Amino acid sequence: MALNFHQLHIFYTVAERGSFSSAAQALHMTQPAVTMQIQSLEEYFGTKLLVRSTKKIELTESGKALFPFALKSIELMRETERSMSRFTYMLEGRLQLGASLTIGEYVLPRILGPFGQRYPHISIALKVMNTTQIIEDIVNHQLNFGLVEAPVHHPDLISDPVMEDELKLIVPAGHPLSGRGQVSLNEVISFPFILREKGSGTRQVMEDELLRKGIEPQEIDTIMELGSTGAVKSAVEAGLGITIISPSSIKHEKALGLLEVVDIEDTFFKRQFYSIHEKSTLLPVSAVTFLTFLREIKNPQ
Template sequence: MDQSLLVFMTVAEKMNFTRAAEALHMTQPAVSQHIQSLESAMGTKLLERSNKYVRLNEAGEIVYRHGKEIAGLYASMQSLVNDLMNEASGTLAIGASYTFGEYALPHTIAYLQHHYPEIKPTITIGNTKEIAELVAGRQLDIGIIEGELQHGRLHVEPFAKDRMYIVASSAHPVLGGLEDVSIDFLRDQTWIVREEGSGTREATERMFSDIGLQSPATMEFGSTQIIKESVEAGLGITLLSHWAVRKEIKLGTLNRLTLKGQPVEREFSLVRIEDQLQTKALQVFLEILRAHRGLPELD
């Protein structure tokens, strides 16, 4: 990979020439020389500089974004060449949306590490939209998302079902021992929902549409954990995956509810670049997900 581009990306991420030089084990004048060389090749300045900060300008944003893609392709090229002679090994950049990434993926990674210790996974957690964009930008080898996705550059492969339940505090004053609730009950509640771009938010809005629940009172949070804590505190009810609430259900702090006796179902899907060449490490990981559906045994 071009050294000047690598130096530029490090400066952009560190937002400081001195810190970038330390990370690259170079002198600061050498870093400056590489930046000048790249700017000369591009025919324009790429960074805004002052005594207090270093920032990307509009041209720099373009070069940085494409540089990340180039870095991903270069790492993939190295892994594929290594694969010709070796067992499954090397780095594997995995992205997952919150529910799968925080509650199911750790079991899969534990299995992977036990059977293939030479594979070194790195994990990125974000909402469905964020993970899809990172895969499309070749910053991740594979993404695992919740719900539906349409993206021109990505192949989407459903591989496992997820059961979602309406969840309320075990101390809810109206519920008593109810496990199945009515639409009238749901209409009167405050709903605690995830942010736009989340697969859980998408599933919640689809459920609202399916049952004719229009414009309910809502509170929005960007974390499943905060939502669970808020529901336990009695701020409202929510719709969450079985995987996200199974511990709280066992402890008796949350109640799992249904409408007409049925949970809401959605799919977990794999997302990857359409023309992506697969390393042995990625092939092994995909085989584990497809064989075990990426999930531990249901309780």
């Protein structure tokens, strides 16, 4: 018998999850099949790799020695797929992914068209939901991966940066700051704001930059907090205040002359979008291809 990547992947998943049944679920295998592959691997090395304790599976000394090599093999396979995906144009498959609200509603729709033209045989089923729901569906194997606006800290998931975004000051037509091109931060904070709710990724990016500039978030005259970017846009368009959101979300309103993007001197509300997927599950090549395509886009705006 020859050593193969499939067995190392199974061993890593069992060790990472501490359970044959949990590993079988993640790998879409039966538990006896997982057990058989581990036994074959142990026969190949001539040593016990895993032992059952009262609560979970634990690594033996030889298992602990093998674990980092199994991890390296998975990382190498992922890197190989990422590198080769740009040369693969006849892929087929159906991707099931989740995206947080801003990404799913405003960023991906403009990207899916060009991707579909390059890879016409890959179909995408997109769910737009909050990050908590995306995590739950990935862990329960309902989604291949997710796209979110902040890194996720979860023991079973990997977060990888895929795209950059930058929030900008948005003002309504006819506002005192419109037509200025660039304004000072001190001018900006003298006007009333309409913001996303506390805890949203957009709000957090804005507040972090203000703190970096020495301005406490409570100094902002926030007259309204709304739970969606669409609601914020409507309120700003109605002349109720100004806001800081992604310019990708106001393409239509900007084209109609209803809203305007204004730069703030020496102030940058930059953020990173992330992909998340299970540590123990290798993404299909079609998913790796899609993520590689996203990384080639420097800025989704």
